[in-house]
Amino acid sequence: MKIILSTLNAKYVHHALALRYLSKSVPDARVMAFTINHTVESVCAELYKKITTDTLLGFSVYIWNVEMTLRVLARLKKVAPQLKILLGGPEVSYDPFETLTANTFVDYVIYGEGENTFKALCNANDCVSLHSIEGLAFRQDGQVIVNPPRPLIQDLDTIPSPYTSAELAAFEGKMLYYETSRGCPFTCSYCLSSTTHGVRFFSLDRVLADLRAMLDHRVGQVKFVDRTFNCSNVRTKAIVTFLIQNAAQTNFHFEIAAHLMDDALLALLKSAPTGLFQLEIGVQSTHAKTIQAIHRQTDFEKIATHVKALRQADNMHLHLDVIAGLPYEDYEAFQKTFNDVYALKPHALQLGFLKLLKGAAIRDFEGYTYCDCAPYEVLATPWLTHAQLLALKRMEDMVE
Template sequence: MKILLTAINSKFIHSNLAVRYLKAFTDDLSYECSIREFSINDREEKILEEIIKEKPNVVAFSTYIWNIEMITRLSNLIKMVDKNIEILYGGPEVSYDSFNILKELNGDYIIQGEGEKTYREFVEYKLGEKKLESIRGLYFKKCNDVIFNGNRPLMNMDEIVFPYKEDENLDNKIVYYEASRGCPFNCKYCLSSTTHGVRFLDIERVKKELQFFIDKKVRLVKFVDRTFNCNFKFSTAIWEFLINSDTKTQFHFEISADILKPQELEILRKAPKDRFQFEVGVQTTNDDVLRQINRFVNFSDIKEKVLELLAIKNIKQHLDLIAGLPGEDYKSFKKSFNDVYSIGPEEIQLGFLKLLRGSSMREEAELYDMKYSPYPPYEILSTKDISYDELLVLKKVEHMVDKYYNSQKFNNVIKFFIDKFETPFDFFLSLGEFFEMKDYFNRNIGNSEYYKVFLEFNEKVLKSDNSILRDIIKYDYLTFNKRRGMPEFLESRMTKEEEIEIKNKLREYYSFKENYIESFCIDIKEFINNNTIINKNTYYLFGYNGGSVEITDKIS
């Protein structure tokens, strides 16, 4: 008897934790079990071919909002090819309203909620060791009816089996890890609010398992814990362990910034640069809206702690906002964006409310006149506070923020523009409207064109001269791109004779097999540090492998 645990991830670099948990929890049982991981970018015909080639008796799908539609189609295709293959579903997208979902899906079973024990008993049933009707947490079809065996109690965290194997190739993968389950908060839009309490793994066990990732030189470990720092003793012990570890592995945590204690900040101050990444759910800076969604915190408290973390300058911070929350109109969201932008985090994620199956927000949709798509990912279309057209405007801003601000590759270009607008929001909106006017949203544009857009934008929208801007763009471009292939609109002003003369002065300091020279018409350092434009010829040495250094003084 063979079961194929099948994951369809949102990106190739992602790995699926759920299917690994299930396999690890049943490794001692005498059945054949394989894991296959695909991406939503793979062709369905190819995924189907690979599944059928495995010759499984059961295909088990891990379902989420981003893959359920593809899984639905694949299930239909699998049954067309071989109606004897049974299909088992699990995951958050089928764990709520499971009765009706299984009626609609072309499959045979659904595991509701936490799956390890239910899956193990399912395997025992397939091996003839257990009766189907005795498996709690399982929905199944029988004579065109859907039967449910009742809810299963949450398991003890000590029973979870570490899901990664020594011989598993984790190169170039984002590895997901779970040190706790549950969340102490009750946010209406989140599925974590449907279960109460937080369960933790033993601290010493967590350290041992993190050492496994360190020894394998994993690039990035993302903790899926909903609020990692909700237990002071737990979070400080893990952070101290990772700070003192000899590793280049990065660790990503979702935290609640407002509950960070002074002792935690002191510990984090010692972290090597880029060892940690923090994701902070701000959602809105409107305190009234925060209370409406059961987030009993003030933005001022979040801001205070985020600024303290930024002052440490060693931890990358990613701040989340959600558009479409009840009580927040367009004007309020614009203020929320500007408030978060003023903090200066490395990334701002401008997301849109999704009314997930099982969330209390979906149950209250009529109260706030919420219209949302009935299709995954169930994104908000309008509320009594914000219209569909206004949400479309915010999507333009989101696109610009993600491409330009979050990449951190255009920081000086953005700095050049931002003060020319009343607020940061107005700048990103104006840029988004320019993109739309040029039809850039509807076609692929090359890397260099993303830089050239700013010259067009400055000329057409601000009616300004491009001479200074061109050099700022060139500096940002060369900081992140190779000189070879540099677009014509950024070509150097230096003559060949001037370049030779400068090289002759610098040969005793630098190798020009590894470096090249570029000239600028403004004092770049002054602009970067003080946002001041001073007309002055400056020269920089850029390495072919990255890095730059000012050489103006050496050649004067």
């Protein structure tokens, strides 16, 4: 069987980390990635050239590419009905039954972590074995079958590294994505990470070996996709110390919870060579009732203290985020949130708008009006009118 893995990235410079993991689970799989800036026709044409009588085509699906992905695959299935189509990713895996029911051209959906499920599917050779694959939904005799979920991988080191030495050579001076952990210690109601509990880590030896290889190949930037990179101060300090001691031309981007930093980590970051690190810090809101309602554990006073200290050191880019449309935050309360964060003088302040994602607990709040299709962005809340959100959209353009 010929196996093709694909996705539509948001930008040319982006690279799908998920596909790299899957291709290492099944070495025969070929990766063909495109962007949402390609046309449906051009993507279909390139994929059609590679389809044989026995091809499995897997697509990684997200809120930014789901609409175009489904158009591509529906078109391909018409001209290549023998093609087997597999979907995975957060936009289709929350409700695999609904995904298969609504899209009759799709044959399989993987939900949950995909590495072991994908490997099992590629090794399956009959319907009996399909029924035994945890984390798989599929179509059989016109019926949609959803198998039991697959347990999370506890020993992450059993997953092959997503980048070979040859692949890293192609990233010299370019950006790649990397993770040192999966999961998040927090349960914010607007985030899909809240649907799984706890954090699992790749071993420190594994992480440092991977980072050493990236440094050796002069990767331009490593963007860590850990939900909360510094959820363990001890572990974070070990990684940061290694990167400082081996500092080269590579830049490292982390998403952190600034209030979790201890004094030693703060001092370590302040001592880093200029340009080695950049930090993205999600403040989201400074309104106490909002923070409580979204089950977010934070401390803005600590965040402000740590951001000011890092800003004074002036050795790294600081990117802070706020979200408009959260519960109990009206126009005046959001203005205060924005002003509180703006006063910290970050190098970048990103004003985002609430997305009511499939599976996120935020959808349980009554009174929200939001787009029916991806990215499910808020249109009005019980506390913000649509006109007020449009005014904030204009503010977004000014701080972009």
